Amino acid sequence: MIKVKINGQEQSWDGDPDLPLLWFLRDEAGLTGTKFGCGQALCGACTVIVDKEAVRACITSISDVAGREVTTIEGLHPNGDHPVQKAWRQVNVPQCGFCQAGQIMQAAALLMDNPKPSHEQIREAMSGNICRCGCYQRIENAVHLASTGV
Amino acid sequence: MNFIDNPGKLRGFEKHIKVEKVSRRSILKGLGITGGFVLAAPVMSRQAFAYETGAGKMPHGVVVDPRVFVSVAPDGIVTILAHRAEMGTGVRTSLPLIVAEEMEADWSRVKVQQAHGDEVKFGNQDTDGSRSTRHYLIPMRQIGASARTMLEQAAAKRWGVPATEVKAINHEVVHSASGRKLGFGELAADAAKESVPSIEGLKLKDPKDFRYLTKGQVGIVDLHDITTGKARYGADVRLPGMKYAVIARPPVTGGKLVSFDPAEAMKISGVEKVMEVRGWPWPSKFQPLGGVAVIARNTGAAIKGRDALKLVWDDGPNGKYDSVAYRKELEEASRKPGLVLRKEGDADAALKGADKVIVGEYYVPHLAHVSMEPPVAVADVKGDKAEIWAPVQSPGGTREDVAKTLGIPEQNVTVNVTLLGGGFGRKSKCDFALEAALLSKELGAPVKVQWTREDDLHNGFLHTVSVERIEAGLDKDGKVIAWRHRSVAPSIASTFAAGTVHQAPFEIGMGLVDMPFEIANISCENPEAAAHTRIGWFRSVSNIPRAFAVQSMVGEVAQATGRDQKETLLALIGSPRIVKPAVKDLWNYGEPLDSYPIDTARLRKVVELVAEKGEWGRQVPKGHGLGIAVHRSFVSYIATIVEVAIDDKGKLTVPRVDTAIDCGTYVNPERIASQIEGAAIMGLSLAKYGEITFKDGKVQQKNFDDFQVIRMDESPLVTNVYIVPPGPDTPPSGVGEPGVPPFAPALINAIFAATGKRIRSLPIGKQLEA
Ligand code: FES
Ligand code: FES
Numbered sequence: 036m037i038k039v040k041i042n043g044q045e046q047s048w049d050g051d052p053d054l055p056l057l058w059f060l061r062d063e064a065g066l067t068g069t070k071f072g073c074g075q076a077l078c079g080a081c082t083v084i085v086d087k088e089a090v091r092a093c094i095t096s097i098s099d100v101a102g103r104e105v106t107t108i109e110g111l112h113p114n115g116d117h118p119v120q121k122a123w124r125q126v127n128v129p130q131c132g133f134c135q136a137g138q139i140m141q142a143a144a145l146l147m148d149n150p151k152p153s154h155e156q157i158r159e160a161m162s163g164n165i166c167r168c169g170c171y172q173r174i175e176n177a178v179h180l181a182s183t184g185v
Numbered sequence: 186m187n188f189i190d191n192p193g194k195l196r197g198f199e200k201h202i203k204v205e206k207v208s209r210r211s212i213l214k215g216l217g218i219t220g221g222f223v224l225a226a227p228v229m230s231r232q233a234f235a236y237e238t239g240a241g242k243m244p245h246g247v248v249v250d251p252r253v254f255v256s257v258a259p260d261g262i263v264t265i266l267a268h269r270a271e272m273g274t275g276v277r278t279s280l281p282l283i284v285a286e287e288m289e290a291d292w293s294r295v296k297v298q299q300a301h302g303d304e305v306k307f308g309n310q311d312t313d314g315s316r317s318t319r320h321y322l323i324p325m326r327q328i329g330a331s332a333r334t335m336l337e338q339a340a341a342k343r344w345g346v347p348a349t350e351v352k353a354i355n356h357e358v359v360h361s362a363s364g365r366k367l368g369f370g371e372l373a374a375d376a377a378k379e380s381v382p383s384i385e386g387l388k389l390k391d392p393k394d395f396r397y398l399t400k401g402q403v404g405i406v407d408l409h410d411i412t413t414g415k416a417r418y419g420a421d422v423r424l425p426g427m428k429y430a431v432i433a434r435p436p437v438t439g440g441k442l443v444s445f446d447p448a449e450a451m452k453i454s455g456v457e458k459v460m461e462v463r464g465w466p467w468p469s470k471f472q473p474l475g476g477v478a479v480i481a482r483n484t485g486a487a488i489k490g491r492d493a494l495k496l497v498w499d500d501g502p503n504g505k506y507d508s509v510a511y512r513k514e515l516e517e518a519s520r521k522p523g524l525v526l527r528k529e530g531d532a533d534a535a536l537k538g539a540d541k542v543i544v545g546e547y548y549v550p551h552l553a554h555v556s557m558e559p560p561v562a563v564a565d566v567k568g569d570k571a572e573i574w575a576p577v578q579s580p581g582g583t584r585e586d587v588a589k590t591l592g593i594p595e596q597n598v599t600v601n602v603t604l605l606g607g608g609f610g611r612k613s614k615c616d617f618a619l620e621a622a623l624l625s626k627e628l629g630a631p632v633k634v635q636w637t638r639e640d641d642l643h644n645g646f647l648h649t650v651s652v653e654r655i656e657a658g659l660d661k662d663g664k665v666i667a668w669r670h671r672s673v674a675p676s677i678a679s680t681f682a683a684g685t686v687h688q689a690p691f692e693i694g695m696g697l698v699d700m701p702f703e704i705a706n707i708s709c710e711n712p713e714a715a716a717h718t719r720i721g722w723f724r725s726v727s728n729i730p731r732a733f734a735v736q737s738m739v740g741e742v743a744q745a746t747g748r749d750q751k752e753t754l755l756a757l758i759g760s761p762r763i764v765k766p767a768v769k770d771l772w773n774y775g776e777p778l779d780s781y782p783i784d785t786a787r788l789r790k791v792v793e794l795v796a797e798k799g800e801w802g803r804q805v806p807k808g809h810g811l812g813i814a815v816h817r818s819f820v821s822y823i824a825t826i827v828e829v830a831i832d833d834k835g836k837l838t839v840p841r842v843d844t845a846i847d848c849g850t851y852v853n854p855e856r857i858a859s860q861i862e863g864a865a866i867m868g869l870s871l872a873k874y875g876e877i878t879f880k881d882g883k884v885q886q887k888n889f890d891d892f893q894v895i896r897m898d899e900s901p902l903v904t905n906v907y908i909v910p911p912g913p914d915t916p917p918s919g920v921g922e923p924g925v926p927p928f929a930p931a932l933i934n935a936i937f938a939a940t941g942k943r944i945r946s947l948p949i950g951k952q953l954e955a
Binding site: 161 | 482555608
């Protein structure tokens with residue numbers, strides 16, 4: 036039996052220990068905010084925070100996070116008012132929105148690690164996250180805004 | 186009679202074909218909210234306005250009926266239906282906003298509700314072709330104005346004053362003479378008893394009184410949900426007892442399953458069943474390809490189970506499709522005369538007599554949509570009823586196709602439209618929803634079919650592959666006197682009809698025969714090309730290769746004559762005029778030419794605007810270059826300037842992009858900017874990396890590592906967007922697609938300016954590396 040804390044809640048799993056965290060979150064725990072975009076750690080749509088680090092849930096197995104703390108987009112802030120989320124809304128970032136949970140989690144992890152990233156650092160840290168709609172200019176601006184106070 | 190002459194009412198194909206108007210027979214119910222509008226009066230759909238659009242010719246036309254689209258609850262909450270699909274353009278916000286504007290509703294008290302697929306009730310719902318604003322600006326205004334008029338009439342009656350003395354202002358009706366006011370909620374029940382006013386008599390708001398339209402200050406309705414993970418896409422639908430499925434499909438288009446062994450798959454923890462899925466022979470429109478489904482308790486188990494399947498396929502007639510060989514075929518075809526589609530003057534003779542002939546053979550390979558959300562659908566089929574939840578661009582078409590595929594009446598099918606995690610034309614084809622419906626029927630349980638990214642690349646409906654060959658003949662002064670453009674590419678029509686070898690009218694009308702240059706001798710030709718995979722609409726469609734070729738040739742003419750690109754471009758466009766190409770039944774994006782002519786004054790205007798704002802001719806550092814391109818598509822006019830920087834290793838970056846768009850009367854400039862910003866990214870992606878190749882009939886790319894798209898570290902540092910202010914009564918035109926076509930040629934012209942290298946084959950790939 037694998038135990039993992041997700042958004043502060045204890046969850047357990049006694050199925051396949053190799054099940055990717057992504058599918059545990061989406062299909063077993065019903066947390067569909069975390070998205071599937073590639074399954075190969077190539078797009079960042081599935082980004083969640085494990086302890087304090089951004090990870091790709093699609094290649095992280097449920098057993099890898101046993102005993103650890105997972106934060107998904109649903110648990111980032113109780114009212115959705117994390118500075119990154121607020122900045123996102125202020126800049127009107129999303130188009131289709133599908134990549135945005137992953138982008139926001141990546142940005143939140145970046146700011147935990149580096150509260151005042153330069154534009155170059157933002158561009159580098161966010162480059163694992165694809166946005167097919169092409170919202171990059173706004174994502175960059177929103178991360179910058181979040182880092183300077185919304 | 187072949188399919189091209191008589192495509193009937195095949196949806197998705199049509200678009201330029203007349204479909205008889207559906208009678209507005211059904212008296213349609215409102216939203217069923219208590220105390221809401223439940224109005225009764227005949228409604229008409231003719232547009233009483235300064236211009237006509239092609240909206241009425243779409244399948245099921247337009248429905249202008251406040252009872253269908255608007256309801257007012259006693260607490261004052263106004264619910265407005267969004268009947269088009271949201272895939273990132275902002276349409277789910279923009280169309281209801283138009284209604285709210287005319288109605289004088291306060292946007293903070295408006296709820297938007299997504300309509301299910303029902304075109305008899307809502308009118309056409311095909312969200313494609315950059316059509317939503319262009320077809321619905323006026324109908325949505327009329328719907329809002331009708332609702333407002335009914336609320337005003339109800340208030341006037343209540344107060345016993347003439348209706349002309351009252352006015353709806355910000356969610357209330359006001360009688361200024363007496364200072365009395367009534368909220369929309371208080372009037373809802375009475376307003377529901379008013380008759381629907383005739384469209385001809387409606388008074389639309391004076392645009393100078395607009396509070397929301399053209400202001401760009403309203404965020405999209407899903408903004409909060411998207412940023413908190415609550416927004417519901419197709420993949421996010423969960424039903425009690427739902428099974429999770431992935432499907433192994435034939436790796437070659439037209440291939441068939443020979444045999445399969447489920448034993449190993451069944452051993453995977455969580456796998457419940459392995460079963461065959463019905464496929465249709467190619468070409469089969471949007472019907473499923475068939476294959477083997479693995480059913481499991483979660484998607485992860487289903488994928489693992491599929492990996493363990495043993496499968497034997499018969500690859501069928503396309504088993505030899507090879508991109509390298511096919512390109513040679515296209516090139517050879519482009520060097521011989523083809524079906525002549527437009528002939529003005531005598532291009533052959535003029536080319537022979539020209540002082541100089543420039544020949545450009547331009548290649549654009551197959552492209553994949555890779556919408557961020559791969560295709561996915563949930564179906565629950567019980568007996569002769571089916572309910573679907575899916576991210577589809579064509580809710581009405583999906584409903585028709587599900588009914589046909591299951592052999593049940595259309596009224597028994599409900600299609601719930603979720604948000605789309607990107608569409609770009611891929612989700613105009615509902616094959617994934619049909620797969621879910623077939624599986625659910627057999628399993629007797631709700632099923633979600635999830636496509637992986639590999640499935641998306643291997644079994645999609647790709648953008649065509651084309652060779653565009655242009656010969657431009659110059660006289661001794663460097664003036665272009667002859668233009669021959671041969672376009673060779675497999676047609677989208679091949680997905681509907683076997684043996685298709687020519688482009689359909691809606692493809693040749695995208696930048697081939699509508700070419701706007703003022704040249705005396707023109708020949709536009711279409712040699713034959715057969716398809717060997719499924720071809721479909723991809724954002725901007727044939728405009729991508731055509732604009733790439735035509736606008737690159739402008740750069741080549743500038744290069745050959747030593748003149749400025751922009752001046753060369755303006756000289757080719759020529760005098761401000763309405764272009765009337767010598768083409769029988771010219772396809773004009775489904776729009777009447779009277780309202781939407783090919784207007785070179787507007788084309789020149791966007792070139793001049795972008796040149797001014799984008800500082801054309803500015804000094805750029807060494808290794809940088811500027812390129813310009815313009816293209817009319819989806820009846821909009823767009824010009825782009827790209828600044829490129831190439832380092833000594835051939836690494837390409839884009840410091841700045843400037844784009845000017847004339848999309849006529851517009852609704853939401855903030856979303857226009859976001860579409861154009863995104864189009865620059867998509868344009869750069871396809872120019873730099875976009876290529877799907879085939880070997881032995883199979884797509885060779887698997888995922889985002891070998892089908893790359895632009896990431897943030899390579900994205901333009903800044904994209905500036907300038908919107909041309911519309912003249913009075915300028916009809917609205919497309920926004921979602923037109924931004925893409927001019928990007929690649931502007932980039933390629935910029936690369937030439939920076940390096941002296943002329944790239945004629947996309948993607949750029951390693952061509953700049955020393
Ligand atoms: S789904 Fe995990 S990185 Fe793409
Ligand atoms: S907003 Fe559509 S993929 Fe990013």
